[in-house]
Structure formats: C-alpha cells, structure tokens
Amino acid sequence: MSRTRYTRRLPAAVLAAGLALAVSACGGEAADSAAPVTAASAAQLDPNADLSKQSITISVWEGYTPEDLPQRIKDNLKTTLKVTEHATNEDIMAKLTSGADTGLDVAFVSGQYAQALNEAGLLEQLSPELIPNLANLYPEAKELSYDKGNVFSVPYTWGTTGICYRTDLMKTAPTSWNDLLDPPAEAVKKVTMMTTERWLALPAIKALGYSVNTRSDEELAKVKAKLEEAKSKLLKYEDVTFGDMLKSGEAVMVEAWDGWCPTTEKNIEFVVPKEGSDLWVDTMVVLKSSKNKEAGHAFINYILDPKVHSWAAENILYKVPNKAAMDAMNPKLKAENAPLQMTPSDLLKGESIIDLGEDSAKFTRLATEVTAKQ
Amino acid sequence: MTRSAVSGASARSRARRSRALGRLVFLGPGLIYLLVLLLIPLALLISFTVFRRGRFGGVIYEVTGQNFTRLFDPLYLEILLGSLKLATIATLIALLIGYPTAYLIAQLPRKWKTIALVAIVLPFWTNFLIRIYAWIILLSGPGLVNSTLMDLGLIDKPLELLYNQGTIVTGLIYSYLPLMVLPLYAAIEKLDPQLREASANLGASPARTFVSVTLPLTLPGVLTGCLFVFVPSFGNFIIPELLGGGRSVMVGNLIRDQFLKARDWPFGSTLALALIAVLIVLLLLQAWSARRA
Amino acid sequence: MRRSRLLYVPFWAAYAFLYTPIVVLVVMSFNAGESPYVYEGFSLDWYGVLVQNAKIREGLVNTLVVAVGSTVLATVLGTLLAVGLARHTRSRTLDALSVLPAVLPDLVLAIGLLVFYATIKSTLGLHSVLLAHTVFGMAFVTAVVRTRLTGADTSLEEASRDLGATPFTTFLRVTLPQLAPGITAGALLAFTLSIDEFVIAYFTAAPTTPTLPIVIYSMVRFGVTPEINALATLLLLVSFTAVIVTQRMTRLTESLS
Numbered sequence: 001m002s003r004t005r006y007t008r009r010l011p012a013a014v015l016a017a018g019l020a021l022a023v024s025a026c027g028g029e030a031a032d033s034a035a036p037v038t039a040a041s042a043a044q045l046d047p048n049a050d051l052s053k054q055s056i057t058i059s060v061w062e063g064y065t066p067e068d069l070p071q072r073i074k075d076n077l078k079t080t081l082k083v084t085e086h087a088t089n090e091d092i093m094a095k096l097t098s099g100a101d102t103g104l105d106v107a108f109v110s111g112q113y114a115q116a117l118n119e120a121g122l123l124e125q126l127s128p129e130l131i132p133n134l135a136n137l138y139p140e141a142k143e144l145s146y147d148k149g150n151v152f153s154v155p156y157t158w159g160t161t162g163i164c165y166r167t168d169l170m171k172t173a174p175t176s177w178n179d180l181l182d183p184p185a186e187a188v189k190k191v192t193m194m195t196t197e198r199w200l201a202l203p204a205i206k207a208l209g210y211s212v213n214t215r216s217d218e219e220l221a222k223v224k225a226k227l228e229e230a231k232s233k234l235l236k237y238e239d240v241t242f243g244d245m246l247k248s249g250e251a252v253m254v255e256a257w258d259g260w261c262p263t264t265e266k267n268i269e270f271v272v273p274k275e276g277s278d279l280w281v282d283t284m285v286v287l288k289s290s291k292n293k294e295a296g297h298a299f300i301n302y303i304l305d306p307k308v309h310s311w312a313a314e315n316i317l318y319k320v321p322n323k324a325a326m327d328a329m330n331p332k333l334k335a336e337n338a339p340l341q342m343t344p345s346d347l348l349k350g351e352s353i354i355d356l357g358e359d360s361a362k363f364t365r366l367a368t369e370v371t372a373k374q
Numbered sequence: 375m376t377r378s379a380v381s382g383a384s385a386r387s388r389a390r391r392s393r394a395l396g397r398l399v400f401l402g403p404g405l406i407y408l409l410v411l412l413l414i415p416l417a418l419l420i421s422f423t424v425f426r427r428g429r430f431g432g433v434i435y436e437v438t439g440q441n442f443t444r445l446f447d448p449l450y451l452e453i454l455l456g457s458l459k460l461a462t463i464a465t466l467i468a469l470l471i472g473y474p475t476a477y478l479i480a481q482l483p484r485k486w487k488t489i490a491l492v493a494i495v496l497p498f499w500t501n502f503l504i505r506i507y508a509w510i511i512l513l514s515g516p517g518l519v520n521s522t523l524m525d526l527g528l529i530d531k532p533l534e535l536l537y538n539q540g541t542i543v544t545g546l547i548y549s550y551l552p553l554m555v556l557p558l559y560a561a562i563e564k565l566d567p568q569l570r571e572a573s574a575n576l577g578a579s580p581a582r583t584f585v586s587v588t589l590p591l592t593l594p595g596v597l598t599g600c601l602f603v604f605v606p607s608f609g610n611f612i613i614p615e616l617l618g619g620g621r622s623v624m625v626g627n628l629i630r631d632q633f634l635k636a637r638d639w640p641f642g643s644t645l646a647l648a649l650i651a652v653l654i655v656l657l658l659l660q661a662w663s664a665r666r667a
Numbered sequence: 668m669r670r671s672r673l674l675y676v677p678f679w680a681a682y683a684f685l686y687t688p689i690v691v692l693v694v695m696s697f698n699a700g701e702s703p704y705v706y707e708g709f710s711l712d713w714y715g716v717l718v719q720n721a722k723i724r725e726g727l728v729n730t731l732v733v734a735v736g737s738t739v740l741a742t743v744l745g746t747l748l749a750v751g752l753a754r755h756t757r758s759r760t761l762d763a764l765s766v767l768p769a770v771l772p773d774l775v776l777a778i779g780l781l782v783f784y785a786t787i788k789s790t791l792g793l794h795s796v797l798l799a800h801t802v803f804g805m806a807f808v809t810a811v812v813r814t815r816l817t818g819a820d821t822s823l824e825e826a827s828r829d830l831g832a833t834p835f836t837t838f839l840r841v842t843l844p845q846l847a848p849g850i851t852a853g854a855l856l857a858f859t860l861s862i863d864e865f866v867i868a869y870f871t872a873a874p875t876t877p878t879l880p881i882v883i884y885s886m887v888r889f890g891v892t893p894e895i896n897a898l899a900t901l902l903l904l905v906s907f908t909a910v911i912v913t914q915r916m917t918r919l920t921e922s923l924s
Contacts, residue, residue, distance in 0.1 A: 059874050062889055084874040087888050094634035095874055097432070099785035103792070103875045120432065189534060195620050197635075236537040236619025241890035248702075250515050361427075364636040365449070372453050372623035374539065393755070396834040400751030404744040404765070404805060411802050412768055415779030418786060471684075474677040492910070497685045499906030500692065501863055501880060504899040507887045508688035511695075516704045518691060551685065609772035612865070616887065626774055633778050633870070643782075646775050653772070 045127050045294050051079040054295035059084045059092050060108040064157075064282075066315040077302060079295050088196055088239050089113050096122060096287070105290040106299055111146040111281040112198070114153040115355040123152040124286040130297035133304030140344045141321035144281055145352045153283035154300050157259065157318040159339065160279060160350045161194075161202055162272040164261030165253040166246055177207040177273045180255060181230040188233045190252040192245060195237040197367035198353055199278075201227065203255060206275040212351045215359045220366055227370045237371065258339035259318030270339050272350075279350035281321070313340075319347070422643035433639055441644035450628070454648065457624040460539060461607035464546035468554040468603045469596065471547070476558035476595075480565075491559065494552050502549065506616050509545055510536065537619025545613040546603075553602035561595020562588075597660045604656065609649055625649055689903070696896035703893065713897040720894065726882035732793055733868075733878060734861040737800035742854040744801070745808025750842060752809070753816040754824075765813075769806040776802065777870035784871065791873035799871045800864060804857030811856060815849030855913070 056073065058065075062085045066072075073081040086092040089110050095102050096117060109117065117123050128134055134142075134150060147153045163174045171186055180203050183191050194200050198212065204226040205212055210219045235251055243262045245251035254261075257280065261270040284303065286296040302308055306324035313320045314330055317337055321344070334340045356363070423441050428434045444450070479490045497505065512518050513535040520532040535541065565588065573583040589596075611626030618624075625645060632642030696714070700707030717723060748765055752758075768776060780799050784791060823845070827837040843850075865880035872881060886895055 057875055062885070082875065084877075085885060086874070087885060090635040092874075094637065097637050098781060099432075099788065100781075100795075101788075101790040103790065103873050231621065234621070236621060238620070240888055244890040248516060248704075361636065361638070364631075364638075368453075368623060368628070368631070369449055371620055372449065372456070374456070374622065392834060397751065397755045399835070400747045400755055400838075401761070402751075404748030404751070404809070405761070407744055407805065408764060408768070408802070411780070411783070411798060412776070413764075415783035416775075418782050419775070419779045422782065471677045471681050474674045475681040478674060478678045493682065494685065496903075496907065497689050499910075500689065500899045500903045501883055502865060503880060503883045503887050504692065504895055504902075505688060507895065508692045508899075511703045512688060512691060514704075518704075521704070548684065548688070551681065555681075605770070605772060609774045611774065612884075626772075629774055629778065633781065639782065642778065646778060649772060650775060657770070 045130060045297065047130055047294075049294035051077055051295050051298055054292040055080045055082065056105050056292055056295045056299050057082045057084065057103055058106045058108065058299070059086050059095075059102075059104050061086065061282075064108065064316055066312060072308070073299065073302065077295070077298050079298075081299070090196060093117070101289055102287075104287055105292045105296040107285055107287060108156060108282055109285060110353075111144060111153070111155075111283055112353045112355040114283045114285050115146040116360075117285060118147070118152045119355070119357070122288055124288045124290065124293055124296075125152055126150065126154070126286065126300075127297060130294065131301045131304065133301045136304050136306055136309070136322045136324050138321050138323050138344050140348055141281075144279075146281075146354045147283070153285045154304070155281045155321045156284050156303065157313075157316070158279065158281040158321050158347060159258040159319050160272055160277045160342070160347060161199060161255065161257055162261075162270055162277055163253060164242070164246060164256035164263075164268065164270050166249070166267055167269050168267040169249065169252045173269070174253060174271060175274055177203040177275050179273075180253060181207060181226060183233055183253060187252045189235050190250070191234050192236055192238040192242045192251050192254040193230070193234060194255050195239045195367075195371075197363040199239075199255070200237065200367050200370065201363060202278060203273075204230070206273065206277060209275065212278050212353050213356065215356060215362065217362070220362055224366050224369055227366075228373050231370060231373060258342075259316060261339065263337040263339065264317070277350050279347050279352045281352070282318075419643045419646060422640045423647055425640045427638040427640055441641050444641060445644055445648060450645070453623050453628055454625050454652075456622070457608055457626070458652070460543055460546070460624065461604050464543045464550070464607045465554075465600050465603045467543070468547050468551050469600060472551060472554035472558055472599060473596070476555045476562050479555075479559055480562040491556070494555050498552055503612070503616075505548070506545055506613060509541070509548065509617060513541060513544075536617070537621055539618070539622055541617040542614050542622060542624075545617040546607045546610065549613065550603040550606055553606075554599040557598040557602060558592065558595045561592040561598075565591055593663070597663060601656065601660055605653060608652070692896050692899045693903070695893055696900045698893050698896070701892055703896075713893040714901075716892070716894050717897045717901070722877075722882050723879070723898065726877050726879035729793055729876050730862055730879040733797045733800055734858050736797045737804050737861050738854050738858040740797075740801045741804030741808050741857045742850060745805040745853060745857075746812050746843075746846065746850050748805065749809045749812035749816060750838065750846075753813060765809045766806055768803040769810065773803075773864075773866040777867040780867065781870045791871060793872075793876050795871045795873070796868050796876075796878060799867045800857075800861045803867075804861060807856045807860065808850070808853035811853035812846055812849045815846055 056079060058081065060083060065083060070081040070083060073079065084104070086095075092107055092109060093113055093116070096104070096107060097120060114123070128150075131154065134154065137150075137155065141155045141158065142148075142150055144155070163177075163180055165174055167173070169186060169190075171184065174180065180191060180193070193203065201220075201223055202212060204223045205214065205219075208219070208222055208226065210216075210223070214220065235245075238245065238254070242251060242254040242256055243260055246254055246268055247262060247265060256270065258270055258272075262268050263270050284300050286293055286300070290296055303312065304322060306322060306328055309320050309322040309325035310328040313325060314333055317333070317340065319340060319342060320326060329340070422433060424437050424439070426434050426436060426438050426440060475494075479487060479494075482490055510517075514520070515532040515536075517536075519535060520529075523529045524532070569587055569591070570583055573587045574580070578586065608624075609626045609629075610624060611630045614622050614624045614627050625648075629642050629645045629649065632638045632645060636642075695703060695706065697709050697711065698706055699710035699712065752762055752765060776799070780795075780802075784795055789795065823841050824837055827841045828834070832840070863880060864878075865884060868878045868881055869884070872878060877885075883895070883898070
C-alpha cells in the first residue's frame with residue numbers, strides 16, 4: 001500500500017525537483033543577461049602579490065607553447081605552471097561556458113571567441129599596470145576589431161589562413177580559393193578543409209567575394225551551395241592533423257593556418273589566395289573565475305617579454321604581434337618559412353573575424369548542413 | 375515468506391517498523407543516489423527543451439516551443455533518419471555475421487567454447503579509441519588494406535575506404551559485434567537439440583528447420599543482440615567523427631555539437647529527447663515481440 | 668546433423684575481422700620507425716617513450732582513482748539495492764529504474780550530468796567523473812546481483828529470521844556470503860566499464876584531470892606515433908592477465924568450497 005503511493009508520487013516529485021532546481025539556478029545564471037563588464041568595475045589586483053603562493057593553469061593548443069615553458073616560469077616567476085591542452089577553440093569554449101568551474105586561470109582562444117567570452121561575462125578585465133610589456137605590441141595589435149585596446153585579451157600569435165600544399169605532388173601551385181574548392185585532378189580526394197565553422201566557410205566566402213563576417217542569408221545560401229559542391233572532392237574536414245596528412249602524402253592540398261603549415265619541409269609551401277583571407281589572432285585571456293589573477297597577469301607579461309616571445313615564435317613558427325620579438329627572431333627561420341616574412345600591414349589586408357552574437361547560429365547551421373549532406 | 379505467529383498490536387507494529395527500516399536501509403541509499411544523479415539530471419534535460427539559448431550560449435528561462443518546431447526541420451529529420459539507417463545497417467550486418475558465429479560456437483566442445491567466447495571478447499580489452507584508430511591506419515590511402523591490394527596487383531591506385539559512411543558502418547560493427555554474439559550464444563546454447571532432430575526426422579530441410587524451429591526459439595536472443603548493437607550505434611559520435619572524417623553527421627554528433635560547439639543546450643536536450651523517444655519505441659517493440667515468442 | 672560448410676565463412680570472417688586491427692596494432696608497436704605504415708625493424712623504443720609519457724601516467728592514475736572509487740561506491744549501493752529490490756519490494760517501476768542507467772545511451776547520461784553539475788555550480792574534477800561512473804556501475808552491479816538473488820534458495824534466510832535474527836543480521840551473516848560471487852562479478856564488471864569509459868568522462872572531467880581514455884582521444888586526434896600501439900598492447904596484456912588470474916582464482920575458490 002505504501003509502496004504504490006510512493007512509486008506513484010515519485011515521477012511527479014522528481015520532475016518538480018528538476019524544474020525547481022532549474023528555475024532557482026536561473027537567478028544565478030547571469031551569463032547572458034549581464035552587459036559586458038567595463039574596466040572600471042574590475043576588482044583591484046595587488047601588484048606586489050606573492051606569486052609563489054599562486055599557481056597558473058593554462059589551456060592551450062598542443063605544441064603551441066614551448067616544452068620547457070613550465071621550467072622557465074618556475075625560474076622567472078617563482079610559481080608553478082600547469083599546461084593543459086585543447087584541440088580546437090570549440091573544445092575549450094565548451095568547457096569555459098558550461099558554467100562549471102574548470103580550474104583554469106589563463107586560456108588561449110582565438111579573437112572572436114575571446115569576444116564571446118567577454119560578452120558572456122566570463123573574463124577578467126585586464127589591469128594594464130600589471131602588464132607593462134603590452135608596450136611591446138605592434139600598434140596595430142592594440143586596435144584589433146574584436147577587442148580594441150586589449151581590454152580583456154592580449155594577442156599571443158597572429159596570422160592568416162591560406163592553402164598549404166605539396167609542391168612535388170601539385171602540377172601547378174594554387175593561387176585561388178577555387179583551386180581548393182574545385183581541385184585539379186591530381187588533388188581530387190586529397191584535399192582537406194577545416195571543421196571550425198567560420199574557417200569551414202572561409203574559402204567559399206572569399207571565393208565569392210563576401211565578407212567573412214557576413215550575416216546575409218542570401219550570401220550564406222550561395223556559400224553553402226559552393227561548399228556542398230566542393231565536398232565531393234574533399235578527403236575530410238580536419239582542423240588538427242592536416243600538416244601530418246600533407247607530410248604523409250594522404251593529402252596534397254589543405255586549408256591551413258599559416259603557422260600550422262609545415263613549411264620547414266622542403267616540399268611544402270604556403271600561399272595566401274588572391275581573393276584574400278582573414279586575420280586571425282590567438283589571444284590570452286584571464287578568467288574571472290581564476291583564483292590566481294595576479295599570477296595570470298604576470299604570465300601574460302612574461303610571454304610579452306621580447307626574448308620570451310621571440311623564443312616562442314621560433315619554437316612554434318608562428319608570427320607574434322611583438323615588434324621586438326619579430327626583429328629578434330633568427331633570420332634563417334624567417335628566410336625558410338614564407339609565412340614568417342609577412343608584416344603587420346600584410347596581415348591587416350586580411351579581414352578580422354568577429355563574433356556575430358545571435359547570427360553565429362547561422363554559421364553553425366551552415367556547417368551542419370554542409371557536413372551532413374551526403 | 376513465513377512469519378512466526380505474532381500476537382498483539384505491539385509485535386505487529388514492531389514487525390512493520392522493522393520492515394520499513396529494512397526497506398529504507400536497502401532501497402534508500404541506491405534510490406536516493408539515482409534520484410540525485412540520474413533522475414534530476416534527466417529532469418533538467420527534459421525541462422531545458424522548453425527554454426531557449428542565450429546570446430552567447432547560456433540558457434534563458436523563458437518557455438518556448440521553438441526547439442520542437444526546429445526538431446522537425448528537414449535538416450535534423452534527415453540526420454535522425456540517416457542515423458537510423460546507419461545503425462540499422464550495422465545491426466543487420468552484425469546479425470548476419472554474429473548468428474552463424476554464435477551458432478558454431480555453441481556446437482563446439484566445452485573447452486573450445488570458452489576459448490572461442492573469450493576470443494570474441496578479448497579485442498574489447500584494448501581501449502575503444504585505439505581500436506578505432508587502428509581502422510584509420512588500416513583503411514587509409516597508404517594503409518595496410520590498400521597496400522596489400524596494390525601489392526597483389528588487384529588495384530592500381532588506393533581505394534577510398536576511409537572517411538565515408540561505409541567506414542562508419544564498419545567501425546560500428548567492429549565495436550559492437552561481441553555484444554551481438556554473446557546474447558545470441560546464450561539463446562542458442564539453451565536450445566534443446568532434440569527439437570532440431572525431431573524436425574529433421576519429420577522430413578524438414580535444414581533451412582526449413584532453421585526458419586521454423588531454431589529462429590523462433592532464439593528470437594529473444596536475436597532481439598537482445600540487435601538492441602545491444604543498435605543503441606550504442608544510434609547515439610554514437612566518436613565513430614562518425616573519427617572514421618567519417620567529419621563528412622557525415624549522425625544524431626550523436628549533432629547532440630554533442632549542440633552542447634560543446636553551438637552551446638545550444640535547450641536544442642541539444644530536445645535532440646536527446648528525440649533520441650530517447652526512438653529508443654523507447656524500439657524497446658517496447660522488443661518487449662512486445664519477446665512476450666509473443 | 669549436417670552443418671552447411673557455408674556457415675564457417677562468417678565464423679572465420681568474424682574472427683579475422685575482429686583480430687586484424689589488433690594484430691596490426693601489436694606488430695607496429697615494435698616498429699623501429701615512426702610511421703604507422705612502414706615497418707622498419709624491431710624495437711622496444713616506443714614502450715620506453717610510453718613509460719616516460721607524463722600525460723599518460725597522469726591519465727592512468729586518474730582513471731584508476733575513478734575506477735576504484737566508483738566501483739566501491741557502486742558495489743555497496745548496487746548490492747544493497749539488489750537485495751532491497753528482491754526482498755523488500757515488488758515494484759516493477761523500481762526494477763526498471765535500477766537498470767535505466769545501463770540502457771540509457773551514454774551520451775544522454777553524459778549531457779544530463781554536465782547540465783546538472785553546471786546548474787548546481789559544482790567544480791569539475793575526478794570527483795565529478797567518479798560520481799558519474801557510479802551511476803552506471805550501480806546499474807550493472809544491481810543487475811548481476813539480482814540474477815543471483817532471483818531463484819536463489821531463500822530457505823537459509825527464512826531459517827535465520829525464524830531463529831530470531833533481525834533482517835540486518837540475516838543480511839550480513841547469511842545473504843551476503845551467498846551473494847559473494849555475484850557481488851564480485853558485478854564489481855569486476857563495473858570496474859572494467861569504468862576503466863574504458865570515454866563519453867561520460869569527456870563531458871564531466873575537468874581539463875586539468877583527464878582520464879586515460881580522454882588522453883588517448885587527444886592522442887588519436889592529434890595524430891600519433893607508435894607510442895599508442897605500445898599502449899594498446901600493454902592494455903591488452905594487462906586485461907588478458909587479469910582474466911587468466913581471475914579464472915584461476917574462481918576455479919580455486921570453487922574447488923575449495
């Protein structure tokens with residue numbers, strides 16, 4: 001008797017409990033109703049904080065910071081650095097926006113994602129007095145459209161997206177995005193494009209002459225058609241291992257971020273297609289949930305030191321937005337790797353990708369439609 | 375359950391209290407744990423289906439039906455149907471391979487039976503992801519399958535074996551074949567061989583015997599095996615991602631993407647609900663036919 | 668009875684299909700070269716690299732912590748629940764509930780827990796994975812112990828109660844020892860499932876505390892060296908040994924009892 005009463009009430013009770021939890025959490029869920037926090041409301045940080053009592057946990061792409069960075073941080077900042085990795089922007093965004101505390105202090109995310117994180121109220125507004133090395137940045141790097149004035153992010157590397165290809169396996173060098181979307185015979189089914197939605201769309205957007213930040217349904221429909229056409233000649237969508245696939249010959253031409261193209265190999269080259277491309281920036285952000293904000297700032301400041309920044313650049317072969325660092329770079333490396341020779345004005349010809357807020361769902365849908373089409 | 379004779383209200387209420395206490399101690403901890411860590415999360419998920427996504431990926435607690443309307447968008451229906459298709463194909467092929475295998479194992483002498491069964495399960499004991507990775511290596515352009523075929527002169531350029539739907543189905547079958555064989559084996563093993571002999575003695579051909587005697591009697595095992603393969607196949611996202619090369623989207627990827635890329639938890643929850651709905655329908659079908667068998 | 672020769676084709680095909688990738692994995696783990704495609708001679712180097720890989724060590728430790736913790740919790744809760752379901756209630760709903768985590772697709776359980784942890788603003792870490800693994804571990808323990816209980820001889824338990832023992836003493840002294848093989852089997856199952864579990868861990872772990880499957884996932888995604896083959900071979904060896912040992916032990920205990 002008591003048994004049936006109890007089991008009859010149970011489902012209703014559970015559903016009620018669940019709804020109650022959800023609604024009560026709504027009060028604390030300030031994530032999107034909050035307007036972007038202004039610099040004035042940032043909590044005061046202590047410039048003389050004892051860093052040995054803090055630690056720094058960062059999340060970064062694999063191979064994007066030199067192996068001995070933790071040791072260097074230990075020697076110079078007297079604090080422990082723990083490096084965790086993420087494979088793509090979307091991976092780390094998922095962890096950061098899930099609402100649960102990730103234990104991260106500093107995250108490396110591309111510019112438009114830093115913008116999104118900031119609008120969601122998840123980023124600490126930076127205290128420039130704790131990052132004097134900001135002065136080392138190129139002036140252009142301080143006025144990037146997703147974060148003018150480096151209010152919540154500091155650029156780590158920057159570059160553009162283009163075509164990375166095997167010179168020995170391609171009859172003629174590619175010059176246009178159309179060479180990627182409609183490849184010559186020797187490259188059919190040996191082409192890869194990226195999976196991250198904004199970069200998946202990029203080749204088609206530029207081939208059609210649109211803006212990378214377009215919100216127009218009409219334009220996006222044409223972009224989708226072009227991408228669907230290209231899909232049949234594609235090997236796969238790949239964000240991470242396209243360099244290795246080029247080296248092994250599985251792929252012959254890939255869409256690549258400039259620094260991730262293994263131009264150190266004799267038979268691999270990088271080219272920015274004639275229709276133009278984007279300007280992407282990988283940035284460092286300090287999370288509002290961090291309990292080691294001073295250490296986080298000190299980390300960023302340390303990275304911006306020209307000696308450190310150039311050492312990072314030489315290690316990962318990406319351009320850094322730090323004039324002194326770029327000038328200090330080993331000239332031989334620059335000579336052998338064309339992407340490193342690009343100047344800020346070259347880069348600024350590219351269009352900076354910004355977060356599109358509500359309209360970013362259009363790109364998500366575009367990516368889903370293209371990848372789902374059989 | 376016998377009880378020693380009780381007399382007097384106090385003895386009865388003591389017994390009732392002790393029964394209630396027993397229930398509390400045994401059922402309590404487990405049920406409370408499941409309530410908090412299973413039912414409430416599921417209730418939350420279900421409740422999310424009526425809310426909407428915030429501008430930068432939170433949840434806005436305003437009731438709306440837009441997730442359900444969106445579910446019936448042809449894009450998502452196609453993905454659901456496509457996943458059903460792939461999962462069904464994988465299940466059927468697994469059945470076609472698994473049934474004879476289980477049948478023959480059941481005929482083996484006792485010692486070999488155990489070895490054969492362990493041999494079916496052993497591959498399960500390397501990590502799932504590494505097994506998938508092995509298939510990428512096997513099927514890629516420079517991989518073993520292609521290079522063997524080329525060395526044998528059967529083909530002159532590599533076949534496109536990787537990063538398509540066929541690869542996904544292969545991966546699904548590979549991952550869940552043991553789950554098909556084991557329940558089939560259990561069902562076949564229980565069969566009374568005399569029934570088959572009787573059927574043969576009455577003049578039925580082996581095929582007829584199989585269709586009219588063996589198959590119906592092993593049907594519960596068939597259905598269990600199919601369920602064990604279908605459920606993880608339908609909701610899978612790793613295999614389509616790693617073996618499909620991002621060129622196919624199954625409902626598992628879609629759900630994963632809503633939660634980890636698009637950060638649209640309400641819609642992701644709605645998709646998850648659709649997934650559960652399909653599975654409930656299949657479970658009910660299985661229970662109904664098991665009762666009829 | 669005449670058996671068609673044709674039946675042997677799928678039989679051997681099944682084993683060949685299951686083992687070809689395994690054989691390739693193991694053979695290439697001894698590859699002196701770096702390529703997964705070209706065998707350049709025998710070498711144990713990759714095992715050396717593997718042992719020195721700090722990420723893998725960390726993942727392994729985390730996985731063991733989660734597996735042991737969740738197995739213990741799942742075994743206790745699951746056994747109690749199984750006894751409760753078999754002896755103290757006749758509710759079919761509760762029966763179904765106890766099995767639900769095993770039947771639910773792991774993706775759904777994973778996102779449900781992610782949503783739950785986010786809503787209660789919990790931190791993520793090994794604890795979040797451990798609690799998550801206990802949910803499905805429990806379902807399997809309950810199921811296995813249940814099968815031992817249904818149809819089991821209740822006369823000893825009745826005798827115990829008739830002699831005046833409380834339900835709890837009966838449980839401890841009579842039921843539990845009878846259930847021991849089932850409990851062990853259930854615990855083993857829960858442990859095995861937890862060690863290899865990826866999907867739920869992927870959604871509920873913190874970036875700073877990955878489990879071994881999560882580490883392997885990033886290795887596979889980043890493109891790999893034969894180090895991963897070495898890992899696969901070792902895992903195979905360890906599980907195989909564990910099975911042989913358990914087999915010998917159960918035969919031993921059975922022959923002793």
